[in-house]
Every structure is written in C-alpha cells, then in structure tokens.
Amino acid sequence: MISVADHPVELDTPKPDQLLSPEPTTDHIFRSKLPDIPISNHLPLHTYCFQNLSSISDKPCLISGSSGKIYSFHETHLIAQKTAAGLSNLGIQKGDVIMILLQNCAEFVFAFMGASMIGAVSTTANPFYTPNEIFKQFKAARAKLIVTQSQYVDKLRDTNNVDNDENFPKMGEDFKVITIDDPPENCLDFSVLSEANENEIPQVSIHPDDPVALPFSSGTTGLPKGVVLTHKSLITSVAQQVDGENPNLYLKHDDVVLCVLPLFHIYSLNSVLLCSLRAGAAVLLMHKFEIGALLELIQRHRVSVAAVVPPLVLALAKNPVVAQFDLSSIRVVLSGAAPLGKELEEALRGRVPQAVLGQGYGMTEAGPVLSMCLGFAKQPFPTKSGSCGTVVRNAELKVIDPETGCSLGHNQAGEICIRGSQIMKGYLNDSGATAATIDVEGWLHTGDIGYVDDDGEIFIVDRVKEIIKFKGFQVPPAELESLLVSHPSIADAAVVPQKDEVAGEVPVAFVVRSNGFELTEEAVKEFIAKQVVFYKRLHKVHFVHAIPKSPSGKILRKDLRAKLAIAAAAQTP
Incomplete structure (x- = not known):
C-alpha cells in the first residue's frame, strides 16, 4: 500500500510569505492569461480520460509504429x-x-x-x-x-x-x-x-x-525517490493543458500525436498519452528513436503534433536526411524535459516552417507541467523565442529570492515555485524530502532559477538543483558519487554537468585517488558503466588532489563547473 506524508494543496487566496524582511510583503502571484476552468478532478483518472468515449469509439486511438496495428x-x-x-x-x-x-x-x-x-x-x-x-x-x-x-x-x-x-x-x-x-x-x-x-x-x-x-525522480537533489501522483493530480494537469473552450494545448480529433519519448517518463505519459486520450487524438507509438524510422513514420501517418526533447530537435534540425521526407503535416512541435536554446529552435523552424514551435516546462513533482507555450492554444497568443510559455491555468506561480524567500516581481530572477492541485501528494515514505520541497502553504519549490517577463512569459536561466539533464533524462550526481566512493581506490569524488551540444549536459567526475593506489580514467568509467543505465555513464574523469567543499562539507560544484568551463574555453580555437 502507498503511504506519504500528507501535504494538502489548496488554491485559496495565498497568505503572505514568512519573509526575513522586517515588514511583511505581499506575494507577487503570476497566473495564466487563460481563465480558470471547471476541472472534473473528482473522477478516477481512467473515467476522466475516456469520458468522451461514446463520441469517438471508432476513432484510431493507438497506432503501433513497428507493426502498424491500430486500436x-x-x-x-x-x-x-x-x-x-x-x-x-x-x-x-x-x-x-x-x-x-x-x-x-x-x-x-x-x-x-x-x-x-x-x-x-x-x-x-x-x-x-x-x-x-x-x-x-x-x-x-x-x-x-x-x-x-x-x-x-x-x-x-x-x-x-x-x-x-x-x-x-x-x-x-x-x-x-x-x-x-x-x-x-x-x-x-x-x-x-x-x-x-x-x-x-x-x-x-x-x-x-x-x-x-x-514515477521516480531525484527531485532537486539526492537519490531517486517515489513521486506519489494521485488521480486528482494527473487529471488536473491534463485538464490544464487540453480542457476548456480555449485549451492551452489544442488537440483535435484528427490529430496524430508522436510518442517517441519514453512513456516511463512523466512528460510523455502525461502530455502525450493522457492528453491525447482525453482529447480524442491518436497516439503513434515508437518503441525507440531512430531518425530514419521516425521520419518515415511521420510521413506515412501524417503526424501533426510532435512532442520532443532538445536532442531530438537537434537531429531534426541538423541531420541532412530530414530533407528527404515530407514533414508538412506537422502543425505543433512541443519541446520539453530540458531547455531548448534559441539557436536550435530557429534551426528547427527552418525544417517545419508551417508549425508552431514552443516549449513547456515542468518537473515530475509538479504533475509535471508548470508552464506551456500559449501559441499552442486554440485561440493562440503571440510568444517569444526561448520562452517556456506562461504558467498553466488553475495554478499559481511565484518567483522567490533563494536566499531570503522574498517574493520577486517581473523580470527578477529567482527560484520558481508552483501551487495547484496538480502537484504531487509527496515523496513515497519520505516526509523530510516532501517538507523540503512543498512548504506549509502548498508551494512546490522547483530548484530552478528563472524570471517572468512583462508579458507573463517564463524564462529559465539556471538551476539551483544539482540534477544533470542528459538528453532530458535525470542524472543525480549523488547516486554516481555514492557509487564512486564505494570503489576501494577512490577516496572522494564529485560529479558535475558539462555542456554538450548533442546531449545538453553530460556527467563528468572529479576523483581523488586513495593513497598508494593507481587508477585510470577508463577503469573508473568502466566501474560506473557496469552499474548504471547508459545515460548515467561518466563521459570524463578528472583526477584531483581534493574536492572543494564549504566549511559545512557541501561540495562546491560551482568551482568544479568553473574548472570545466576554463578548460573548454582554452580548447576553443
């Protein structure tokens, strides 16, 4: 049976934050440009998703990319x-x-x-x-x-x-x-x-x-933890995207939605599968990514909505084979799971000029969607390149100073927090981690640094959290560090992200050898590779005399990232 710490989430008028400043300050609350809507989150998830079954019963729902079978x-x-x-x-x-x-x-x-x-x-x-x-x-x-x-x-x-x-x-x-x-x-x-x-x-x-x-997530830091998502959580999140007279993500009954992103990931499970079931759109299931097969299926099945991640965008934008296929059916490209740079967004726009390109932003604990491009709406709004949209409807968002907890206004960068019925109930059997993520007023602290501009659009600029994003997959440094220090020849270790054009980020280790031990980079990489999934494997190992740490013992990851940046700059012609 599932049990979690009980953290009720309400959408009442927010109370003032418990600020460190001497006088209380009213929170700056950001809301969607779309009006709130009634949400049927009193229903079980399956009932909600199939609520319109009688009117779409004979329509294609699932299409197997490998066999062609249609359900x-x-x-x-x-x-x-x-x-x-x-x-x-x-x-x-x-x-x-x-x-x-x-x-x-x-x-x-x-x-x-x-x-x-x-x-x-x-x-x-x-x-x-x-x-x-x-x-x-x-x-x-x-x-x-x-x-x-x-x-x-x-x-x-x-x-x-x-x-x-x-x-x-x-x-x-x-x-x-x-x-x-x-x-x-x-x-x-x-x-x-x-x-x-x-x-x-x-x-x-x-x-x-x-x-x-x-689903399991590493949250803002640490080892993977079970994220308890309720029927109410997922229904609210799906409704925030596809319900209402002007849905944020407008899916039509004749849409074919590409599902190449893995369904074990909450982004694909929620924004592709559950949203399509609710909206009556067909889902084209691909069991793995291969650029030629992907393009052939898009062309054959006339895919109209493509949910992607930046590495897939890179392939579509830069692989010359793309020019051999007809992608004119695509009307929406939604990128998520990791930030998409403006340059890459513009490169893809050249491949699918007829499509609306935009980003969504989320995290597993948030159900997962916090914001989405309003260019996807039935009655769209203009959007900016590089933005990850505006906060979803029926939710509240604020930006706080990470040091003081003070609420910030427009164009001020701080930690993004979200409140609404879509967020998780808590971490599985981990009340401490839950309390560290969801505060007493129901605000979920994302660990991401961003700002909201004058038009309500959200821009992510940095991360407080330590999680490395390899092609949209989470790589928790703490997990790799725990494995590294279990090696008898390793005295200490730290893992940080390094920028990578294809993957976004790759994990790189700094390792302190134990006294008297010889250890090669390949031996360390092989030791880790045997114990983790492919995307958690180390891409580089640097041997150092000591890991920089604060007086409290916290790894100074900024110092290590700075070393990588200096080394990368030195290699640039």
Whole structure:
C-alpha cells in the first residue's frame, strides 16, 4: 500500500510569505492569461480520460509504429478493462503497486489504465536500467508484479546480489512477471490480462487523493525517490493543458500525436498519452528513436503534433536526411524535459516552417507541467523565442529570492515555485524530502532559477538543483558519487554537468585517488558503466588532489563547473 506524508494543496487566496524582511510583503502571484476552468478532478483518472468515449469509439486511438496495428478508442478501453480484471485475478488489489518495465507499446497503455481501473498504482521504470537500478525502485515501491518484455527478464532472474540482500524476493516465487511477448520460464503471457473477462472487474471506491502513478525522480537533489501522483493530480494537469473552450494545448480529433519519448517518463505519459486520450487524438507509438524510422513514420501517418526533447530537435534540425521526407503535416512541435536554446529552435523552424514551435516546462513533482507555450492554444497568443510559455491555468506561480524567500516581481530572477492541485501528494515514505520541497502553504519549490517577463512569459536561466539533464533524462550526481566512493581506490569524488551540444549536459567526475593506489580514467568509467543505465555513464574523469567543499562539507560544484568551463574555453580555437 502507498503511504506519504500528507501535504494538502489548496488554491485559496495565498497568505503572505514568512519573509526575513522586517515588514511583511505581499506575494507577487503570476497566473495564466487563460481563465480558470471547471476541472472534473473528482473522477478516477481512467473515467476522466475516456469520458468522451461514446463520441469517438471508432476513432484510431493507438497506432503501433513497428507493426502498424491500430486500436480504436473502443478497443483500447475494452482491453484496459480486461487487463484490470486480469490484474485482479492475479491478486492485485486497490493500493497495490505494479511495475511497468516496457518500451513504448500498446500494452503499456493497457497495463497503466487497467491498474487505474482497480485502484492500483503503476510505477514506471526504464527497461534499460541495470538489475540493481530496477530492483532498487521495485523494492522502494513494494511492487507485486512486473509487466515487461522477454528480453529484459534475465535482469529479473538473479536478485541474490542486489543491495547484498539475501532476503530479496525471487521472481516466480515472491512476485509475478508478465511478458508481452513469448514468456520465458516462470513468466506469464500478457494474455492472462488482456483476455480476462471485463465483467469481472471488482467494484472499488477510488478517492481523488488516491495514488495512481509512482514515477521516480531525484527531485532537486539526492537519490531517486517515489513521486506519489494521485488521480486528482494527473487529471488536473491534463485538464490544464487540453480542457476548456480555449485549451492551452489544442488537440483535435484528427490529430496524430508522436510518442517517441519514453512513456516511463512523466512528460510523455502525461502530455502525450493522457492528453491525447482525453482529447480524442491518436497516439503513434515508437518503441525507440531512430531518425530514419521516425521520419518515415511521420510521413506515412501524417503526424501533426510532435512532442520532443532538445536532442531530438537537434537531429531534426541538423541531420541532412530530414530533407528527404515530407514533414508538412506537422502543425505543433512541443519541446520539453530540458531547455531548448534559441539557436536550435530557429534551426528547427527552418525544417517545419508551417508549425508552431514552443516549449513547456515542468518537473515530475509538479504533475509535471508548470508552464506551456500559449501559441499552442486554440485561440493562440503571440510568444517569444526561448520562452517556456506562461504558467498553466488553475495554478499559481511565484518567483522567490533563494536566499531570503522574498517574493520577486517581473523580470527578477529567482527560484520558481508552483501551487495547484496538480502537484504531487509527496515523496513515497519520505516526509523530510516532501517538507523540503512543498512548504506549509502548498508551494512546490522547483530548484530552478528563472524570471517572468512583462508579458507573463517564463524564462529559465539556471538551476539551483544539482540534477544533470542528459538528453532530458535525470542524472543525480549523488547516486554516481555514492557509487564512486564505494570503489576501494577512490577516496572522494564529485560529479558535475558539462555542456554538450548533442546531449545538453553530460556527467563528468572529479576523483581523488586513495593513497598508494593507481587508477585510470577508463577503469573508473568502466566501474560506473557496469552499474548504471547508459545515460548515467561518466563521459570524463578528472583526477584531483581534493574536492572543494564549504566549511559545512557541501561540495562546491560551482568551482568544479568553473574548472570545466576554463578548460573548454582554452580548447576553443
């Protein structure tokens, strides 16, 4: 069962901040240019997403990029119901957690929505994780079942050495594994779910504050933590984007929305899948990114809405093969997960001049969307290049001085904070981390530095938080540092980001060797590579005599980043 520290979120008139200045100051609250709307966040998520099913039942809902198979909205809903019954038949009850360890595919959707229908919770995980990473999340979430592909089953077989825990549950004995293709030994076929009797779904009472999704995020710092997103959280976030007479993200019934970003990431799960289900748009599922296949599918299926991340934008903007394909169907390009530079935005504009290009900004803990380009609206507003839009409707945003907590006005850079019903309920079983992120007035502190200009547009300029963003994926330095210092030849270590044209940022380590030990860069990189997913691997190792730290022992990451910047400048012709 899921339990979190209770942090109620309200949208009442804000109270004055507890400022350090001698006189209280009224908060500068920023709101959307779009009016607030009624949101049906009293419903369960699956009911909300399929609320318009009767009028779109025969429309394409899911399109498999690999097989070409198309599921209508009726078929998608029916198979999700069958999956719900199948999960119940296997003993999954309200509050239980299932792990979805899949690349993008229709079964991901069936499992996620089916779990919602019985009040269960889905924790989504990257199938490219190492066994250690998978089982850390599995154990923290207390999952009871894994839905995956046969190619990943070997990662689940031997858990004897995970965290050196001899009592860790064993596959086939203590937890079930269901594969969407030919099941290996001790695994069940997905048909036990998808062919169950939909009339056998148990009747459960689902409260808006019940959890439905449990993605893992490193937050502003530290190790990955479970983010408890409720039915109310996700419905509010989806509604903020696609509901109302003038939705912020206008999706039409004849739209085909590209889903190449992984569904285990909240950006794709929310802004692509759930928004499309709610709006009645078709979702084109690609299980992995390959530029030629991507372009061919865009051309064949006449993709009209493309959700992307900066590395994908880079490929579309600069790869010469793009010119061989017809991209004229694309009307919207939404970039998220990491900041998109103005130069790259303009380069892409040359490829798809007919499309509206813009950015959204979010974090997992915020449900995830904080802001979005109003150029995507049904009745669009003019937007600025480099902006990540304006705050979503039915929410409040403020910018504070990171040192004093004082609220700042227009064009003043500070930490961005968001308040609304879309934010997380809290971190899983971590009241301390929750309290450090959501204050007593319900403001979620993002750790990002930005400002709001005179037109209400938000610009991100820096990060307080330490998380490295590799192609939109989170790389927590603390996780890599913990692994590094576990090496017998390493006395101390620090990991910081280095700018990279393709990835945005890459992790670079500064390492102090233990006395008397010889250690090479390749040995350090190999040591880490064996234990982490590909995007967390070190790209460079610098050996130093000491890690710069403050008197309190905090790593002075700015000093290390400055060293990298100086070295990069010295190499520039």
